[in-house]
Amino acid sequence: MRHSDLEAFLAVARAGSFRVAARERGVTGSAMSQTIRALEESLEVRLFNRTTRSVVLTEAGDLLMKRLSPALAEIRSSIEEVRSMKGQPTGRVRVNAPAPALDWLIVPHMVRFLDTYPGITLEIIEDAKDVDIVAEGYDVGIRLGLEMAQDMVAVPLGPEQDxxxxxxxxxxxxxxxxxxxxxxxxxxxxxxxxxxxxxxxxxxxxxxxxxxxxxxxxxxxxxxxxxxxxxxxxxxxxxxxxxxxxxxxxxxxxxxxxxxxSPRLPAWHLYYPSRRHKPPALEAFLDFFSKAGREMES
The missing domain is CATH 3.40.190.290 (D-Maltodextrin-Binding Protein; domain 2)
Structure with a gap:
């Protein structure tokens, strides 16, 4: 059982579609379907219920996703931490945030962040829905101060909202x-x-x-x-x-x-899962944009 097969499973579970997951990972839909089929045969259990219109996790698939997602995140974090020992942080940071937070707090500083950290890959998804950032494969989310899950670490980002x-x-x-x-x-x-x-x-x-x-x-x-x-x-x-x-x-x-x-509303907050060790790329992202947010308040 290969690490890439497990990543493929998570991609399909998050997307709810073989076609979308295949496009995300740069493979064909048939190759993705074959990978999942081989994984199911290896585990001797069905992970997805497939119809012509939908792909839905089975009970076993749902259990695997919930256990696998944080475990693979820890593996990726460990690998990135080792790679970053050469000096510059490396790795990927996936961000989920509503449009206002992106427009005024992230996008103005985005290019400067990439120039500062050439070893980091940044993926930014505009989204205003309530999402489980761990299950959806994000490293960090941005929401107003009262909207984060209780088990998340939250860092203020910018001033109160008007x-x-x-x-x-x-x-x-x-x-x-x-x-x-x-x-x-x-x-x-x-x-x-x-x-x-x-x-x-x-x-x-x-x-x-x-x-x-x-x-x-x-x-x-x-x-x-x-x-x-x-x-x-x-x-x-x-x-x-x-x-x-x-x-x-x-x-x-x-x-x-x-x-x-019109009262002031809570400030935007960066939030991320509580872990003993944050990946170096995430640490760099949090430090950089927290500082940019404080500069807006001064």
Whole structure:
């Protein structure tokens, strides 16, 4: 039983597809299917239930994935640690993060990180869903301060988040200014839908009272940049992370509303599984981007 066969099994388990896993590993779908079939014959147990439309783990396959994923991660970490003894950290870092965290905290520093650590390979996946980063094969995730699993180590990344309700001057002249979060129910709002299917809720604070408002409106998008563009065009009000709207607020294409009711939200955090020894590549990633985040706060 080869190490590469076990890695292939995990790739199929994560992707739920032989074709997607084969593309990820740079082999043909038939070769991937043959590898898994040989692994099943070696173990004398079926690992996947296959239909024409889906590939689903069996009970045995699910058990193997849960035990194998952290074990192989430790093996990779040990190998990378030995390789890094020559001086520079080496290895791969897979990152799972929502678009706002990537846009403002990771992407601006990405090239500098790669230049600083030529032995590290970086894979960044934009994703706003709740994910088990261990089961999905990620080394590190980024989420808001209250959204991490309890068994993870979390490191602050950047300042607290400021979300702004914005609209165009033309829209405000035509429909007026909302006086309170409750008053928003009388306004057309651009909604943002998460990959999970839920609508992004607008949260406010009025004194000691917390208000959660699910907006209504004719336009729903899944990207904050599109919501800003709609607001600039006068399609309605939008609520987005402040950096997305800052340029348009500065040049007057947008105005900010209800700022007295908008509390700061928890900062983004890098989080990763608790291990005795972190892989050198992950250690370098955490140190580099934590420092970049602190520079933003100063």
């Amino acid at each position: 979300y702004a309700v914005v609209g165009s001057p033309t829209f405000v002249d035509r429909y007026g200014i909302p006086r309170s979060p409750q008053h928003l129910r009388e306004f057309d709002c651009t909604r943002i839908r998460f990959p999970s299917g839920t609508i992004f809720a607008w949260r406010f604070r009025d004194g000691d009272q917390e208000i959660t408002f699910t907006p209504e409106g004719r336009l729903t998008v899944n990207n904050a940049r599109h919501a800003v563009a709609a607001a600039i065009g006068g399609a309605g009000l939008a609520r987005v992370a402040l950096p997305y709207a800052q340029e348009a607020l500065t040049d007057g294409r947008l105005v900010r509303l209800l700022s007295d009711f």
